[in-house]
Amino acid sequence: MANQYIVFVLDGQRYAMHLSAVDRVVRMVHITPLSSAPDILLGVVDVGGRIVPVIDVRQRFNLPKRDLSLSDRLIFARTERRSVALVADAVTDVVECSEHSLVPADHIVRGLKHIEGIIRCEDGLILIHDLDTFLSLDEEQSLDLALGTS
Known part of the structure; x- marks a missing residue:
């Protein structure tokens, strides 16, 4: 069975994440900064009455x-703990990938953070982003405090 991934670009490098974790992709909108948020947070956006960290x-x-x-994209996705928005230079594709085209990150470098694995494609490699390990526990707690959700 093939896994589906959404492919996005940052500085010319392709990254992917499981399509099942993605709610939607939209054009860039105004991001409201939060002064007490962790450095990893650009701010928040209002999505249908829900405040989502970027x-x-x-x-x-x-x-x-x-x-x-304005040409950047916001990828709205879900981790195990929360909804988030990620800023990407572009969102290029949805790809299907069989298990034999995937290389787990631990087979390349042990302890590689935030990368679940790599997809081998005819036109190069795509790094699979591990959304659930993206925020550290301290960053999660700081984010909760900044958003008033703790």
Whole structure:
């Protein structure tokens, strides 16, 4: 059975996450900053009356900081604990991948953070993002305090 992944781009590198975790993808909207939030948080957006934290994926992957653009995309997804929005330069595709095309992260480098594995494609590699390990426990707690949900 094939797994489905949504593919997004940051600085020319392709990343993916399980399609089943994604609610929707939208064009960039205004993000309201929160002064007491952890550094990984860009701010929050209002989605149909729900306040959703916006995560700085670029910072998590040690990519250079850049200003947000109207052409950027927000990927609304669910972790085991909360809904989040991730900023991507672009969302390019949904791919199906069989188990033999996947390489688990531990087969490459033990203890690789935030990456679940790699998809081998004819045109290169796609890093599979592990959304459930994206926020540390301290960041989760800081986020809860900033959002008033603790």
